[in-house]
Amino acid sequence: MKQAKSFAVKLPITFPSLITEIILSQHPDIMHPDEIESKKPHPLSLDYKLLVATKDDVLAELMEISKALGETIKVSTERKIHMDNLIKSMTQEATEREEKGGDEEGNPEAEAN
Structure with missing residues (x-):
């Protein structure tokens, strides 16, 4: 996957x-009576350009994900498909073994056919 561009900014x-x-x-x-509330930090401000991706960048990323x-x-x-073929093969082998075992045991239905 493509490495994203990074704009590191130190923020409180x-x-x-x-x-x-x-x-x-x-x-x-x-709060206990002897505790005081600390100063609140200044509001967080960001330049919106750091957070905006261009339409072309988004489209390219979507195309990569789709691919x-x-x-x-x-x-x-x-x-x-390989699993289904393996299951089918194993099922056929089991059926053949059962039929072969039935013929050898003197199964009357097998002898009639």
Whole structure:
């Protein structure tokens, strides 16, 4: 699969602050009287260009995924055909053995044919 382009940006981790804010808003009595709430970090800001993919990039990625899925389906179909043929062959062998065993045991139905 094609390696995606990466634009690394150092950003503050705001998730713990968000969780803390949610918990404190729902349970204000959870804080002890001697505790104080820390300063809230500045809002997270991102340049939208970092997150936008072009239509051509998306189309190329979709085409690659479609091709990979097509190959997977082809291989799986071939394997299924081989499995079905093996099952059919083994079933026929078992049936032939049963018929052969029935003939040798003096099966009256086998002798009548």
